[in-house]
Amino acid sequence: MSEEKENIQFQLTEELVEQVEQLIEVQNDKELHKLLDEFHYADVAEILDELNLEEAIYVIKLLDSETTSDILMEMDEDNREKVLKNLSAKEIAEEIEELDTDDAADIISELSEERQLAVIAHIEDEEHKAEITELLAYDEDTAGGLMAKELVKVYETWTVAGCLRRIRGQAKEVTRVHSIYVVDKKEKLIGRLSLKDLIVAKSEQKIADIYITSVDSVNVNDDAEDVAKVMLKYDLEAIPVVDDNQKLLGRITIDDIVDVMKEEAEKDYQLAAGITSGVEADDSIWELTKARLPWLLIGMFGGLGAASIINGFSDAMVKFPVLLIFIPLIQATAGNVGVQSSAIVVQGLANGTISGKILSRLLKEFLLGLVNGLAIAAIVLVISHFAFHTTYYESLTICVALITVIIMAALIGTFIPIFLDKRGIDAAVATGPFITTSNDVFGIFIYFLIAKLILGF
Amino acid sequence: MSEEKENIQFQLTEELVEQVEQLIEVQNDKELHKLLDEFHYADVAEILDELNLEEAIYVIKLLDSETTSDILMEMDEDNREKVLKNLSAKEIAEEIEELDTDDAADIISELSEERQLAVIAHIEDEEHKAEITELLAYDEDTAGGLMAKELVKVYETWTVAGCLRRIRGQAKEVTRVHSIYVVDKKEKLIGRLSLKDLIVAKSEQKIADIYITSVDSVNVNDDAEDVAKVMLKYDLEAIPVVDDNQKLLGRITIDDIVDVMKEEAEKDYQLAAGITSGVEADDSIWELTKARLPWLLIGMFGGLGAASIINGFSDAMVKFPVLLIFIPLIQATAGNVGVQSSAIVVQGLANGTISGKILSRLLKEFLLGLVNGLAIAAIVLVISHFAFHTTYYESLTICVALITVIIMAALIGTFIPIFLDKRGIDAAVATGPFITTSNDVFGIFIYFLIAKLILGF
Structure with a gap:
């Protein structure tokens, strides 16, 4: 079995990039599919960042939107912008359908206002469309700009068994279940539960009897940096976002916070070196x-x-x-x-x-x-x-x-x-x-x- | 209900510190308990960092080791060192019993070699003792130095129902269940499952039929910075750690990686400013x-x-x-x-x-x-x-x-x-x-x- 050991360190080699370029040139779609399907989407994004625009678009149009949406998210922002310029509003909408609401809103916000409307009009899932439109309204440096609408929510009146049944439905949409948020009839956040708590509880118990009332939350208008500080200080992997009336609006996960941290650190480093605005070595x-x-x-x-x-x-x-x-x-x-x-x-x-x-x-x-x-x-x-x-x-x-x-x-x-x-x-x-x-x-x-x-x- | 809204932003005020100092002076343990129990352990750690050594030790000895172990973890390293010097090996061992293996090993490694042995000898839980001793052997800048032994592990031969039953036992020890790791008879890591997958599956199914075979892992000797890069690139919240034979040894969670990132960023920033080694404004x-x-x-x-x-x-x-x-x-x-x-x-x-x-x-x-x-x-x-x-x-x-x-x-x-x-x-x-x-x-x-x-x- 030891030959099965995965080498976690993907190495982006010139040979690999050349191989992909050659397959694109001869339009050997089958081999290209076979080659790229082996890699994690973050690795494919690295490969695409090395290709020229036509080649990158060729690959994006070749692969399924389920994969390409993730690839696009991981690509260098400048390269993604160029690729998106060459996709139709309908094609972008198909990518958007596959993404979580926070990533979807991030991608759409990079488009011109006119194209934003066109892309949103092409999103077929009405709920997804409404949620993305809501997220677009928040400033990107606030909790609202970071949060996703995907979360698992239960009402205090449910039983554990009923809860598990309904969660099976909700959880399919949510990539990772960090916490289950407990709300009252008015959708106000009143507590939390972990999947573990739910599994350990007896099936006839009421949520109201087992939920944890102390739940940290941030306001939708809080500054992104403050949210990061809170999550890091209290070692939180996800935090619910509420409005002024404590109504549950969304949740922020640690991976978004890690991005905020990284950007902050890079910005400070650049400022200390006398460079304004977030430039990269590859910029013009x-x-x-x-x-x-x-x-x-x-x-x-x-x-x-x-x-x-x-x-x-x-x-x-x-x-x-x-x-x-x-x-x-x-x-x-x-x-x-x-x-x-x-x-x-x-x-x-x-x-x-x-x-x-x-x-x-x-x-x-x-x-x-x-x-x-x-x-x-x-x-x-x-x-x-x-x-x-x-x-x-x-x-x-x-x-x-x-x-x-x-x-x-x-x-x-x-x-x-x-x-x-x-x-x-x-x-x-x-x-x-x-x-x-x-x-x-x-x-x-x-x-x-x-x-x-x-x-x- | 809106007055229940929690103010997530704890403010460390001079008045609060003075209040705590006064309660310590008059030895009003009851009020002190009442006051400090209101706060998150990370906030109490901030308060203790402002007190003098005798006061901090007074509070540590007053509160339960369940709370104080977490408080100690969050305190400034220099202050923690001073407090630990004033606790007996037995007292430190009591704190250690309450901590996860990775945090426990971190604290013990800060002690002199002689005290390390004395503290370990006082740990009553034999399994915890053995695990901590194992972790102490790894270099702190490697995957082994970051990992914790707490994880949820299932054998491929188990059924979903049997699995859920046994997980209830294992999960009590694990603060957060990120992934369930699937191993074969020889304890080799062969795949993973999420709690969600398990809940969604039918109870009579075999783990072997439902587990996901693609699982990222890092070697116990991998460099901590490389582990951080991998986890950030692939957006992982936890990663299993294996030895050269792919045997499952532990897991690393994203909060440890966030600490590595922060240290890295601070070190680079200091180097760019012409300051060697990780000093802080409060150092001598x-x-x-x-x-x-x-x-x-x-x-x-x-x-x-x-x-x-x-x-x-x-x-x-x-x-x-x-x-x-x-x-x-x-x-x-x-x-x-x-x-x-x-x-x-x-x-x-x-x-x-x-x-x-x-x-x-x-x-x-x-x-x-x-x-x-x-x-x-x-x-x-x-x-x-x-x-x-x-x-x-x-x-x-x-x-x-x-x-x-x-x-x-x-x-x-x-x-x-x-x-x-x-x-x-x-x-x-x-x-x-x-x-x-x-x-x-x-x-x-x-x-x-x-x-x-x-x-x-």
Whole structure:
């Protein structure tokens, strides 16, 4: 039996892609079917992402809509958009019929408004149509935008046996039964049950006697990120969504939350690296420029600002030219310290490990900056003296400036994210180039100011 | 009924913490019980994280081990460690008895080796003890380190009715039944079933007739990150873990994977910000210095390297002093571009959206650098001329240098992570200060080299 062992790690090889391309070219549908049917839909999506548009459409039209709907969901968003543009409203509607309401609504919302109406008009299942239309009305960053209408719901008045009988019907529509939600006559959510509880219970018992009254829920208008936080904190695999009257509207499952988390983490990472909006390595040069140039321009203006500061201290340049060669050191250190401090604060804010105590945080960063500053200044003192033959006062200037700049950068890097967070602005924008640039300019200014004080030019 | 609506968003207020502290001080156990019993264990853990050690221990000893075991799991790791140091081996064993095997093993592994043995010796449930001991043997970054022994397992020879009967027994131990795993006589994993399938099936059917033969599994020695990738890609909420002979050993659930993902994202974010090892805002100054100083030292040596380069071009400083005021601009731009490029590549590698085509990626970055470089150079050209009165050749030097530096920084930022990845090194280390520093030094060198070529000093 051991040769049956499945290799879970699907490897997307160039040979495989070429094989698929060749089968498409000779239109060997039978072999193509046989080959692709072996793979999980997520793997087929990976293959399609490597094909050109005509080839991808060929495969989508070849396979059954039951499979292709899942494949489309897993494909790269840009590629899916192109494929959908080449399918008729009726063809898209056939894919939609196979999807859960949340995925269906996600796909439809990617279409133009005109096509949305055309596709919805072609959906034959009236209930599915009504549910998708309802979901389309919610903002995508809210609980309503994440939830699916598929869920298993029982009334408190049912018996366990009756319940199991009816669940058999409802459960067929639901891919995974996480929880069974208990509602009263008015469809208000009043509790929950697990399939396990139902199986363990006696068949003549009433649901009202066995259900668990404590049930977490989120409001349909809650922010998607808040829903994610709640589900992660309480280790929930699904959470019911209710309206203001506690009426059960849908449920959100952990896989949707994992996607929210991933997007959040990627967005924060990109912001820290000075890239706006969710770009990917495969996006066009134009898209990438739009995401990258704005931050480079901020850095450029910072650089020009630093240029005017140095220009303003032109006396120093003439009298103490050796000071100029340490500009990169001052600037790099200010930037690095600022990024470190801000990253720790941004992460602490996201985790909730930083509570309001801004003063104690600043004090801690001050001490930390002092320790790091003294260590670095000591090394620089030795090296600048021996390698660059700085005088006593020049060395003193460089070291005092380094320590001051490190402390200031740590304080700025700590203060700005906390300040933004308190103002309700996403603190993650305050890392990366933003902090680097402001610290660059500020650091150079402090450097020359200290030079003026110590050397007196 | 609407006043029953639960407020899912627990708010940790200073008043609440003070209230708990006061109740502890006057030893009002009854009120304390009443107050804390209202909250979810994850919320109580948040409260305990705010108390001092004696207070936290007081609460842990007051509440039942059924609750406190969950509270301990949710507490901050450092705080938990301190609390555990103050509990006897017997007390810890009582907490352990209440936990699932994976959580139990995680907690025990945080203890010293000597205490581990003492705690294990105090576990009364022999099966639980054996399972925990087995789990402790696996590396924490492998599937074995993530899995729990709790799962629902049926033999292919059983009938549906017999199965449901026996599952009632097994399921009581398992918090959530995701999948029922089907094994043959030799305990080899041969398929799966959902509770739903079992409920929908007729009671006299054999498991062998209804089970699903396609079942994903991971090997007990697989890397935790690979397990996470597989589960996310295939949208799995649980995955069985097998040994080399396909024998069923345990299962991993999505909540453990979410933790792996979160840790990964935080680690990458910290690496990009120049912080080694998983520190938190609340760690000691010594811990934070250990995590931050190494990268600052790298930046320092880069800065000193830049100083020698400028020193080496001292002729230029005398003849064309205006060039020096643009050093911060060149340096900041080189650093920013490098971080952007490397961040996109690191993310692409993590997502699998970057395949092997290193040459086409470099070409794309070259074009992107050219576009961004031309845009920035055009603005700098105008500003340097009017604001800093640069001569024609000086302006030309600055602009050519900017374009070259941007292109080089983009290429270096792209090449280094891909190169490291191909060598099997985590590409995430190559972002942040590492890229910034190398680009700083390189950028300044290119700047002066181009100045020498154009201005000929």
